[in-house]
Amino acid sequence: MNTSEIIHYRIFAGIEPDDMTAITRSAVVIYLKRDTLLFADGDPATHLYAILSGQIRLYKLAANGRQSVFRIAGPGEVIGLSAIVPHSSYTLYAQTMTRCHILAWLAPTVQSLMEQYAILRQNCLQLLAEYREDLQEQLLELATSDVEQRLAKSLMRWMQRHSDTTNREPITVPLAQRDLADLIGASPYTVNRLLHKWQAEGLLQVQHGCLLVYDRQRLRAKAERA
Amino acid sequence: MNTSEIIHYRIFAGIEPDDMTAITRSAVVIYLKRDTLLFADGDPATHLYAILSGQIRLYKLAANGRQSVFRIAGPGEVIGLSAIVPHSSYTLYAQTMTRCHILAWLAPTVQSLMEQYAILRQNCLQLLAEYREDLQEQLLELATSDVEQRLAKSLMRWMQRHSDTTNREPITVPLAQRDLADLIGASPYTVNRLLHKWQAEGLLQVQHGCLLVYDRQRLRAKAERA
DNA sequence: TGCGGTCGTTGCGCTAGAGCAAGTTCGGCG
DNA sequence: CGCCGAACTTGCTCTAGCGCAACGACCGCA
Numbered sequence: 001m002n003t004s005e006i007i008h009y010r011i012f013a014g015i016e017p018d019d020m021t022a023i024t025r026s027a028v029v030i031y032l033k034r035d036t037l038l039f040a041d042g043d044p045a046t047h048l049y050a051i052l053s054g055q056i057r058l059y060k061l062a063a064n065g066r067q068s069v070f071r072i073a074g075p076g077e078v079i080g081l082s083a084i085v086p087h088s089s090y091t092l093y094a095q096t097m098t099r100c101h102i103l104a105w106l107a108p109t110v111q112s113l114m115e116q117y118a119i120l121r122q123n124c125l126q127l128l129a130e131y132r133e134d135l136q137e138q139l140l141e142l143a144t145s146d147v148e149q150r151l152a153k154s155l156m157r158w159m160q161r162h163s164d165t166t167n168r169e170p171i172t173v174p175l176a177q178r179d180l181a182d183l184i185g186a187s188p189y190t191v192n193r194l195l196h197k198w199q200a201e202g203l204l205q206v207q208h209g210c211l212l213v214y215d216r217q218r219l220r221a222k223a224e225r226a
Numbered sequence: 227m228n229t230s231e232i233i234h235y236r237i238f239a240g241i242e243p244d245d246m247t248a249i250t251r252s253a254v255v256i257y258l259k260r261d262t263l264l265f266a267d268g269d270p271a272t273h274l275y276a277i278l279s280g281q282i283r284l285y286k287l288a289a290n291g292r293q294s295v296f297r298i299a300g301p302g303e304v305i306g307l308s309a310i311v312p313h314s315s316y317t318l319y320a321q322t323m324t325r326c327h328i329l330a331w332l333a334p335t336v337q338s339l340m341e342q343y344a345i346l347r348q349n350c351l352q353l354l355a356e357y358r359e360d361l362q363e364q365l366l367e368l369a370t371s372d373v374e375q376r377l378a379k380s381l382m383r384w385m386q387r388h389s390d391t392t393n394r395e396p397i398t399v400p401l402a403q404r405d406l407a408d409l410i411g412a413s414p415y416t417v418n419r420l421l422h423k424w425q426a427e428g429l430l431q432v433q434h435g436c437l438l439v440y441d442r443q444r445l446r447a448k449a450e451r452a
Numbered sequence: 453t454g455c456g457g458t459c460g461t462t463g464c465g466c467t468a469g470a471g472c473a474a475g476t477t478c479g480g481c482g
Numbered sequence: 483c484g485c486c487g488a489a490c491t492t493g494c495t496c497t498a499g500c501g502c503a504a505c506g507a508c509c510g511c512a
Contacts (some may be wrong), residue, residue: 060362060363060366061327062366062367062369062370063450063452064370066369066370066450068365068369068370069367070362070365075326077261082355082357083349085348085351085352085355086348089356090353091358091362092362097444111241115344117343121347122312124351125310125350125351125354126311126314127310127399128351128354128355128358128412129307129311129314129354131307131358132354132357132358132361133317133319133367135358135361135362136286136296136318136361137286138365139294139296139361139364139365139368139411140286140288140294140453141288142365142368142369142411143288143294143368143411144288144294145288146468146469147468147469163487167337167506176490177488177489177490178488178489178490185365185368185369185370186469186470187469187471187489188489189466189469189470189471189472189491190469191493192472192490192491192492193469193492196491196492206490208477208478208479208490209478209479209489209490225279225288226289226290243493262456281489346510372498373498373499402459402460402461403459404460405457412500413460413499413501414459414460415461415499415500415501415502416498416500418460418462419462419499420463422461422462432460433509434459434460434507435459435460435507435508435509444492
């Protein structure tokens with residue numbers, strides 16, 4: 001389980017190494033293949049999950065069947081935060097987009113850990129507050145920006161989050177056009193057309209299931225033009 | 227300060243009366259006139275506020291100047307929840323829509339109260355989780371429903387929240403058309419046209435600065451049609 | 453009781469972007 | 483190595499709804 005030591009989990013920031021060992025020991029390791037539903041909107045929140053590797057799509061379904069993606073979580077992130085509130089339910093669907101390697105704690109376990117460690121409580125509050133801020137930001141964009149701007153901002157956000165080691169271009173964004181469309185509330189057609197326009201402008205390269213971004217500066221300009 | 231006893235604050239649910247007295251005593255009472263900015267997006271989160279009377283608009287501003295309203299808070303609700311996270315900032319604007327009567331706690335005070343009372347921690351977690359869920363719901367609607375449906379849902383939500391004593395129709399919804407437009411991410415023109423269409427259908431009555439809803443059933447139908 | 457500003461009303465033109473249809477390309481699996 | 487389904491591509495049509503403009507109604511204030 002040394003994998004958990006390599007990854008920097010924000011939810012466990014500031015926890016003493018000894019305590020961390022105990023916490024990690026109380027978790028179960030899960031392996032999932034691609035396109036597996038981890039939990040559904042409305043399910044009782046039985047577990048808190050921490051992603052070791054892979055990507056998980058967090059989304060809701062509308063009555064008409066269209067899906068709205070709120071977040072794509074990756075290594076170091078925690079999902080199913082509803083589990084920290086007793087007797088609550090998940091409020092969205094969580095589905096793997098790749099093969100995943102995950103840690104899972106039972107909700108009661110998490111709740112007692114929360115009582116035990118003040119830092120953990122702090123971190124959870126902070127994470128919840130941040131999610132709220134992210135959602136507000138997305139809502140603002142959806143209400144006030146056009147598709148081109150939302151797409152650019154979405155790509156910038158992705159690269160910001162994953163600017164791990166590779167700061168130099170080109171950067172690969174492993175998202176399908178369909179995913180991008182669901183993420184910004186647009187049709188896949190429009191997303192496709194915009195990406196190709198940008199490709200023609202030399203901003204990026206469109207590939208199957210992913211993008212290759214060449215020019216972050218100009219992309220930022222598209223994201224920020226008032 | 228007996229006003230605070232009459233109103234049911236969800237954030238203080240389950241607190242013992244004696245403790246509640248102490249908590250109330252640590253607050254300051256504030257009176258504000260209409261259209262006063264309580265705090266701005268980006269300001270340090272210095273206070274937690276509880277509304278005794280009046281309405282407060284919680285919104286963000288986009289670069290182009292358009293505003294997106296997330297919530298309209300009323301008596302019994304708490305705003306500025308960012309103050310429970312140390313050294314954080316508000317993430318939106320809060321402006322009074324009416325004359326307001328408010329309780330205010332300093333952030334450090336709130337934070338020590340949080341450490342002192344486990345119930346308070348629970349309640350705050352629950353509130354944050356609920357706001358998150360509300361925002362997700364709004365985001366889903368904005369991404370997947372048309373303006374007519376969003377408007378209907380928004381009105382239904384309002385009536386649901388304020389179905390205090392008056393369960394019988396007609397119900398007055400004290401929102402200007404402009405407010406409704408900002409709330410659902412539409413133009414005031416479209417909102418106006420829809421409201422008049424519904425007035426022609428006998429669903430409601432359009433008035434200056436407010437609405438009179440006659441037929442909640444048919445409004446619900448408009449909100450829920452897939 | 454009149455005046456100014458805010459809010460509401462409505463006609464009109466226009467465009468961003470949805471969605472259908474009919475390909476094409478790719479990757480994975482047998 | 484060939485097949486199938488999923489993802490992408492692109493032309494086309496069509497409409498929801500934005501926003502201008504111009505006017506009308508109401509409210510608070512002096």
